[in-house]
Amino acid sequence: MAMPVSEPTDAIASPAAGGDDAAIITESLADPERFAVLYDRYAAQLYRYAGRRLGHADAEDMVAATFLAAFRARGRFDTARLDARPWLFGILTKELAKQHRKERARLRAIARACTDACEAGHAEAVANDVTARAARHQLARALAVLAPPDRSVLLLIAWCDLTYEEVAQALAIPIGTVRSRLNRARRKVREALGGNDPTKEMELP
């Protein structure tokens, strides 16, 4: 069951616009340049996700490494699955896992930067904005201390709009593991947010 997230994701090209992903991958075995269709469909989504986790400077490396790894592994793609998006995000997650120290340092830096910005902008900012910044600071700090596998599950669902099934497929783990990792990660995030919703008070009339 997918989480009811509302963030729009980049539109996935319809199979009619050049065939479903499985067909493209199969065709790319005979005609490797066909694989570029998958790049055009998913590079922006992968880039955004990698950029959020590692920053702009590393996002392009991550996307390049993901597509190269996917291209080389395309013979292993299960063509019964028409959508390659979970598969590509799974490969990207493996690439990101190699950078977990860098990611943690980035999250800590974001937490610090947000704190500074929150303090500096306090005078002119409206209260809502300040509260949102404070939440970002707490979130970044919470994400930094999550176990990398838990963080991946949480962010694939929150940022990539993947369903539980798709996350299970992407990470090659049972769906029950997805649930338990997600529950654990969300519990820790909520605890970091103070055990309750920090914006709740601002939403009251």
Add this chain to the structure above:
Amino acid sequence: MNDLLQLQDLGRYLDRDLAEPTPALRRQVVSSFGRATQPRTRTRWLREPWRTGGPRRRMAVPAVALATSTAALVAFAALGVLGGVPPADAQAVRILNKAAAAALQRPAPDIRPSDFFFQRELEMAATISMRYHRPPLVSERTVVREEWQSASGARKGLLRERRYSLRLGRPFGPWRSTVFQACVHGKLVPPGNGWHVPGGRNDNSCSPVPAVLLKLPTTEPGMLRYLYSHLAGQNPPDQQAFITAGDLIRDNYILPVSLAAIFRAVAHIPGVTIVHGAVSANGLRGVAVQRIYKGESDQLIFNPKTFTFIGERGIIVGPGTGIKVGTIMDLTTILDMKIVHNVGLTR
């Protein structure tokens, strides 16, 4: 606002400094697919599934009755000459003629359709990780591979491989096995998706692909014509003909007379030169003939004493690939090959 919505807010906040992926990134990534469209061997990319867990495919080679005339030989050799490529050098021609003579000495066993072509080989392959703004990262992986392919294509085959340490000179780790489905009366047995099976298609139908090629041309002009008319890859004709020759030799059992014809035909491909001191995967120093295309040298390596074919090598020899000169892209050494009666037998 719950924690997931707050995470999404954080995501949008982090997007502030993020642009779209640049056109330069697309060019770099997609051109790396483009490089693969110029495979050194057709089976190079067909093999890719095996390297990553799927079975390896061989080249489908239909029996073709070919006219043999010296006129054809001259015409095909002229393809390269007209393009400004010099003919094969005299030393390379001498090596290939000796290889042809050695091939004719190879025993020709009595082969039944139920038999298998067994091959044991050592393969080192480089993996290239593309990195933006930085040179590609090259890593190596070597395996020892044993393969039993149905002589007729109508029996199930087996392919298994195990990691191999070149430094220690011995294999390690578990065997990974893949069964080749058989093709019986046009259907895969056991049934299944056959896109990665020799001659197989997605709808469970198939055409048997024999591992033993009995109907290849046996003459030099006939074989040259065959090589130029089976250009499976997207390389220029001369390069692809050289590549097709390597594919045929490495992936199939070929009768001695046809094998000799292949070596003699290669001697007519323009741009073929000799390489001294080529080293096979198991450290055996050999003599090789090569053809260079886009900075990469494809080499067929022979035993310097007996002139039997011992393997292939791909090595970066010039600029244009973005990979350091001297990098070995792949290295295959044939350790054993013979006809056996059943899967699992090696003699």
